[in-house]
Amino acid sequence: MASTTFSNYRRCFSQVLVAALLLGGTSSLIADDAKFPVAVLNVDRIFKQFTPLQDRLVPLRQDAQELEKTAQLKQVELETTQQKLQRTPAGSPDFEKLQVQLARLQTELRLFMERERRNLAKKEADIYVAIFHEMEEEVKKICKARGIKLVIRQNAGSPKDEKVEEVLKWLNRGVIFEDGIDITDEVLAALNARTKKE
Secondary structure: OHHHHHHHHHHHHHHHHHHHHHHHOHHHOOOOOOOOOEEEEOHHHHHHHOHHHHHHHHHHHHHHHHHHHHHHHHHHHHHHHHHHHHHOOOOOHHHHHHHHHHHHHHHHHHHHHHHHHHHHHHHHHHHHHHHHHHHHHHHHHHHHHHOOOEEEEOOOOOOOOOOHHHHHHHHOOOOOOOOOOEOHHHHHHHHHHHHHHO
16 A cells, blocks of 8 residues: 555656656756755854854853852852751751751752853843844845845854764754855854944
8 A cells, every 4th residue: 555655656756757847848947046046054153253242142151150159159158057067966956957057058059040040041042032133134135135035054063073062063964065155154244244333
């Protein structure tokens, strides 16, 4: 049954192919710049090379450093309480108070770190989203000007990078080969020009 269905699909495809060849010649099936206007955009490279994005991330990095300092202070308080608990005789009223205090400090530290890391991640995501929207606007302008109908996102990465994630990006890139259709430099230039105007 499955082989019959596959044969039907293959026969139908062959008929469509022959009809297309007869009606339009082989040129209608071959993609050229005029009939198949496609471009490739390396968003990773834009994120790495667009200086205003890096500038917007600087305060977040400073906030992350402050968060780590605050966490270290809270950790010291927690460790001090833990040391007091170890020196206090088990079963005494002070022991029970210190146990409760230690549990409270541990919970407070965990919740504080979760909340602050989540806030930082949200702020970082908001920055990337804003840059992505700016990039999209510039891509649309370039596409309209050049008659491009489709832009494919290309991953960055390198097969020679020491970071495994960069090698995996390169291995998982969606476009294996492109010749003269990469608009990344053009989009970067447009974003930089836009920043200068603002």
